[in-house]
Amino acid sequence: MKEIEISVKLGKELTADEIQTAAVKALGVSPKIKGQLRYRIMRRSIDARNDILYRYKVEVYKPDEVMDEYVLEEYKNVADAEPVIIIGAGPAGMFAALRLLMRGFKPVILERGKDVHQRKFDMAKLSKEGVVNPDSNYCFGEGGAGTFSDGKLYTRSSKRGDIREVLHQLVRFGADPTILLDAHPHIGSDRLPIVVENIRKCIIEHGGEYYFDSRVTDIVKKGDGSFDVTTSSTIYSSRKVILATGHSARDIYEMFDRKGWEIQAKGFALGVRVEHPQSLINKIQYHGKYQPFMPTAEYSFVTQVLDRGVFSFCMCPGGILVPAATSEGELVLNGMSNSQRNSKWANSGVVVQIEPEDFPEYAQYGPLALLQFQKDVEKKMFEYTGSLKAPAQRMMDFCRRIPSNGLPQTSYHPGAVNAPLHELLPEHVSLRLKYAFPEIGNKKMHGYYTNDALLLGVESRTSSPVRIPRDPETLEHTQVSGLYPCGEGAGYAGGIVSSALDGINCASKI
Ligand SMILES: Cc1cc2nc3c(=O)[nH]c(=O)nc-3n(C[C@H](O)[C@H](O)[C@H](O)COP(=O)(O)OP(=O)(O)OC[C@H]3O[C@@H](n4cnc5c(N)ncnc54)[C@H](O)[C@@H]3O)c2cc1C
Structure with a gap:
């Protein structure tokens, strides 16, 4: 396999023939087998320095070389599996839930806001009438803070994990496949709600649970090490809790402070x-x-x-x-x-x-x-x-x-x-x-x-002004085992992709 770079004027398509012609040269093979050469476009970026070009990075393969495909793990049916409570249905919470489905745990998602479609009405009221619903707004509600955003998917954090798991799942749930190629991918606020809704449907179809209008007001660690998580209407219990409430959940930081659980x-x-x-x-x-x-x-x-x-x-x-x-x-x-x-x-x-x-x-x-x-x-x-x-x-x-x-x-x-x-x-x-x-x-x-x-x-909401400290190895809170502070609100991510990766990492630890 060789990685080659091909530039094409913006507005022109890159054709298979162009790639295979370049591949013949790069791989040093006979032009006769040009049509048998396989390839995979890895990256597309714009170069506006002189002529305005798309620069493509392409992997090219000889006919006998193995081209391994990225394969997403499938989800299990978890209807009867052990529950894990996830507080917050933003990128961290949703991707933690998907990883739990892959590994046979049942995500139970508690979200203070409304589903992604109902949420739009509250945002319209906010913009047009100046009425702020403290549980349903641009930061709170299904999909989290990034749902009505630009949907930029950049992250500088490849050290946090394999971003392909995030991008491939977004495509599986309805994002444009070009996000897999573009150096600066973005989804857009007209597409993101559909993706978010499809993720929810998948989680529910596989036996997970979603509860909206469920603001968590208390988390109690019981004598047997398990948790009671209190919302306005119900108490939910589980052995493990992922806390993915984002950078604007000030009530959560205040709750930690009241309980004497460490925050910084x-x-x-x-x-x-x-x-x-x-x-x-x-x-x-x-x-x-x-x-x-x-x-x-x-x-x-x-x-x-x-x-x-x-x-x-x-x-x-x-x-x-x-x-x-x-x-x-x-x-x-x-x-x-x-x-x-x-x-x-x-x-x-x-x-x-x-x-x-x-x-x-x-x-x-x-x-x-x-x-x-x-x-x-x-x-x-x-x-x-x-x-x-x-x-x-x-x-x-x-x-x-x-x-x-x-x-x-x-x-x-x-x-x-x-x-x-x-x-x-x-x-x-x-x-x-x-x-x-x-x-x-x-x-x-x-x-x-x-x-x-x-x-x-x-x-002023660029990232969290508070960190919820966790053990670097287990990702549990430094004082409360079984509780996983996760995503941007815990201070370990910034942006959609890095928060999603942090969700995956916390779920993996469980
Ligand atoms: C308008 C806007 C545009 C943005 N644009 C981009 C962008 O283009 N690209 C990008 O990478 N990032 C963008 N961001 C940042 C990005 O949205 C966040 O980094 C990301 O959403 C953080 O993910 P998270 O899951 O950690 O938290 P959040 O997305 O904040 O999700 C937290 C969830 O927890 C819920 N919650 C909070 N408190 C409670 C509680 N007590 N009980 C139950 N549920 C609770 C909230 O309702 C929310 O749904 C944008 C943010 C905003 C506000």
Whole structure:
């Protein structure tokens, strides 16, 4: 087997004949056997440096070489098997459940929110009327925080496990197979709910159980080592519990704190959502050569300002901004896009790393220090506008620390209010963003630093501000054996794929 690279102009198909011709050369075989050479496309990425190309990585095989296929394990019928309670039906919970099905355990999923279709009504109310349902919103409900998102499937965490298990299952449940190839795959918020629903159907068909409107309010470890898990209506019992409640389940962290179960303050990142016209980002990233058939351009950057990382987060090409608050009286923004990525805006979080020592005034809150800080910033934003309208400022005005003279249009449905964001944000954040934006415009993306870009506050749910510590070997909580803190909420993942992998890993330990 040899791995070869083939480049094709964007808009042109890569044909079998082209691959086999290249394979003849790479494998050093006779052109006569060209038609017998097998191949597998491994990766597709865009190269926009000169001519705009798709670069393909392809494995090519001689006729006598074995081409091993990735085979997904099948699910067992677990109707009569031992139950394992999973709290939270986000990527971590769902993929933990699928792995349990493979290994003959019965997942019992308790989810505070509604099923993925009912959830849409609450999100519409949130965007249109400003009504926050604390159990059903952009963060809570079936599918978890990433369901109404861009559905980007990037992870830098191949060390966490085999991402093929995640991607192949997503395809099995309805995602476009191109996610197996693309270097930057994404599903889109129009496709994700179908995938999430198909996962649920599969789990139930194989004997697993799902309970919606079931917010967990207590977990009790009993004398025999098993657990009672209390929801608003029922108590469920099992020997093992996977806790996959995501980064916004503040009540869970508070419950741990009350019970004296160890949790730790953890650094996270906070900043703004930045919205540019997508046409500008296309122009910058494709060096003026963008054509409508090309994929909508994305971007990402990382820089250091005054000893702290400043980076783009969860960029949504052709996307829209959404209100991601989980309680009344707070304001948080996030982004999502559909599979076509065809809105006229590009948005991204641009956030600054925050460590517990950066805000010593919050030390009194112990492990909940940065959680309290996060709450306070979100509250301050809400109080400024008195609604889910977002405080907003043009980019250059923000950096020059002057008020904006009118705001550009935004995709954010509740609307924006002209505001001195440079003052509303903590100085730790505001100062670093002030230096970062011109630097990105000068050094990385010419045209990015512009007053046509709008900054909206606040992007504060980048990852969990609390860690639930676990034994690195068994993945159980350091003090509570049989309890598996899992996914983004426990502080061991960030993003859909890494959370799904963490779910698989916790289920495997069980
Ligand atoms: C708008 C938005 C866009 C995003 N876009 C992307 C993206 O494009 N790509 C990407 O990789 N990541 C994205 N993310 C981040 C991604 O969604 C998360 O990293 C991922 O969902 C974390 O998975 P998880 O299973 O650990 O937790 P979550 O997805 O947060 O799931 C936790 C689940 O637990 C439930 N729950 C919470 N508390 C309780 C309780 N007490 N009882 C019962 N159930 C409870 C919640 O309702 C939720 O369903 C986005 C997030 C948001 C909010």
